[in-house]
Amino acid sequence: MGERKLLRTTIYRHVKNYYSNVYCGRLSPSVEITSGISLARTLGYASDFLEQLNLYNFPFEKIYPCGSVVDYIDVCTPMRILNLGSGVGLDGLYVLHKAGKRRSSVEVVNLDVVYSILKKGRQWSNNFLTLNFSKLKWVCGNGYMLPFVDNSFKYVLINGSFNLFENKELLLREVRRVMLRGGFVLIADILANESVPIYIRHNLDAWVWNMAGALSFEKIKEVCCKVGFGMVSLLDAQEIINSLFYRAILRIGF
Numbered sequence: 001m002g003e004r005k006l007l008r009t010t011i012y013r014h015v016k017n018y019y020s021n022v023y024c025g026r027l028s029p030s031v032e033i034t035s036g037i038s039l040a041r042t043l044g045y046a047s048d049f050l051e052q053l054n055l056y057n058f059p060f061e062k063i064y065p066c067g068s069v070v071d072y073i074d075v076c077t078p079m080r081i082l083n084l085g086s087g088v089g090l091d092g093l094y095v096l097h098k099a100g101k102r103r104s105s106v107e108v109v110n111l112d113v114v115y116s117i118l119k120k121g122r123q124w125s126n127n128f129l130t131l132n133f134s135k136l137k138w139v140c141g142n143g144y145m146l147p148f149v150d151n152s153f154k155y156v157l158i159n160g161s162f163n164l165f166e167n168k169e170l171l172l173r174e175v176r177r178v179m180l181r182g183g184f185v186l187i188a189d190i191l192a193n194e195s196v197p198i199y200i201r202h203n204l205d206a207w208v209w210n211m212a213g214a215l216s217f218e219k220i221k222e223v224c225c226k227v228g229f230g231m232v233s234l235l236d237a238q239e240i241i242n243s244l245f246y247r248a249i250l251r252i253g254f
């Protein structure tokens with residue numbers, strides 16, 4: 001196996017095992033991070049949506065989003081949306097909430113590499129059939145090899161998951177393959193002002209918590225261009241974390 005492939009596999013396995021353990025409570029995050037409903041509030045998720053989920057005991061302790069990407073979707077026509085690295089599926093529910101009466105024409109596929117978190121999200125939504133979550137699908141899979149035919153989705157959401165991929169080019173090629181022309185990828189993640197120092201990139205846990213895999217906006221544009229995404233915009237540059245990192249939301253299209 002080539003060195004680059006070995007690194008990619010090592011990071012992939014570590015991230016997968018780490019989230020499996022975090023989601024089932026065997027492990028606590030190794031860095032101090034805000035989570036839960038207060039994180040969702042800070043990131044700008046609509047309060048009526050959060051209150052509704054709270055009323056039904058949604059497992060907010062299992063969410064790790066980086067931004068409120070759904071706010072940038074125009075939910076007006078029949079469409080399929082892929083929520084890549086969905087975790088428990090908060091954004092899928094948010095799409096259906098935004099779609100309101102039109103929710104029957106929207107299908108959201110939640111895809112994650114950790115089976116147990118998909119099961120948890122599915123069980124939760126099945127308990128509330130009255131809320132009509134039949135348009136949510138749950139798929140266990142790897143973002144590097146999406147189990148979908150070409151041209152399947154109008155939007156691909158990658159919320160807090162983009163930086164966990166060591167090979168962004170491979171990921172984005174795969175995302176482009178399953179996307180419809182005219183569609184968009186919405187990414188919320190941490191961006192770096194400059195190259196991330198090698199001691200951070202060599203720390204496997206820093207891959208889990210989105211720092212080691214952070215790229216600059218310019219670098220992301222370069223990778224996008226390489227895979228044929230001509231349009232890359234920085235929709236929101238939010239909270240500055242420190243002199244190296246900031247949270248951002250990007251829209252990518254072709």
Ligand SMILES: C[S@@+](CC[C@H](N)C(=O)[O-])C[C@H]1O[C@@H](n2cnc3c(N)ncnc32)[C@H](O)[C@@H]1O
Nearest residue numbers: 019063064065085086087112113142143160161
């Ligand atoms: C920071 S969490 C974000 C989860 C979710 N988007 C949210 O807002 O709660 C990152 C997620 O990406 C998933 N993930 C990591 N590597 C993946 C891969 N190769 N393919 C699919 N999902 C992956 C993890 O299991 C985890 O659920």
